[in-house]
Amino acid sequence: MKDKFFLVTKCLLNVMFFLGIPTTITVPLTLKWYSKINSYYDVYYWFMVPFFIISGIFACLIIYELRKMIKSVEQENCFIYENVISLKRMGNYSFIIAVVSFGRLFLYSTPGVLVVILVFVIAGLFSKVLSNVFETAVQYKEDNDLTI
Numbered sequence: 822m823k824d825k826f827f828l829v830t831k832c833l834l835n836v837m838f839f840l841g842i843p844t845t846i847t848v849p850l851t852l853k854w855y856s857k858i859n860s861y862y863d864v865y866y867w868f869m870v871p872f873f874i875i876s877g878i879f880a881c882l883i884i885y886e887l888r889k890m891i892k893s894v895e896q897e898n899c900f901i902y903e904n905v906i907s908l909k910r911m912g913n914y915s916f917i918i919a920v921v922s923f924g925r926l927f928l929y930s931t932p933g934v935l936v937v938i939l940v941f942v943i944a945g946l947f948s949k950v951l952s953n954v955f956e957t958a959v960q961y962k963e964d965n966d967l968t969i
Contacts, residue, residue: 831891838884845877865928875921879914886911905956912948915941 844851849870856863886907893899919941925934 827891827894831895834884834888834891838881838888841877841881841884845874845881848873848877861929868928869925872921872925876918879918879921883911883914886914900955900958900962902956902959905952905959908948908952908955912945912952915945915948919945 852862852866852870852873856866862869890899890904890907893901893904919938922934922937922941926938
């Protein structure tokens with residue numbers, strides 16, 4: 822069961838990463854198409870495109886860091902300093918997405934935007950706390966390795 826979950830997680834991260842890049846690149850075209858359905862996006866097109874592109878870039882960076890971390894889990898060596906750095910970066914990236922999304926509130930306030938802000942603030946806090954836990958675990962591991 823554990824191996825299936827790991828394989829599904831790894832595949833899902835790869836799919837999200839490799840679909841996230843073209844999705845982010847095509848934001849201007851996608852928003853132009855969607856602006857025909859929702860006139861709000863036509864009025865604020867030039868404001869919304871950078872918001873979505875920046876959020877997309879940082880979302881892809883979060884997934885990239887997760888993919889790096891999953892490789893260390895696969896190698897059964899997850900308590901390494903590189904994972905601490907990845908978790909800190911993911912926290913920073915999450916906070917950036919939350920700030921960018923907060924900027925969208927001034928253009929288009931919806932409950933969905935508030936949920937996105939809340940989710941990424943929580944993800945940022947979670948990543949920062951987890952990076953401290955991992956850092957302590959890495960220090961313990963290194964101390965143990967020196968003792969042996």
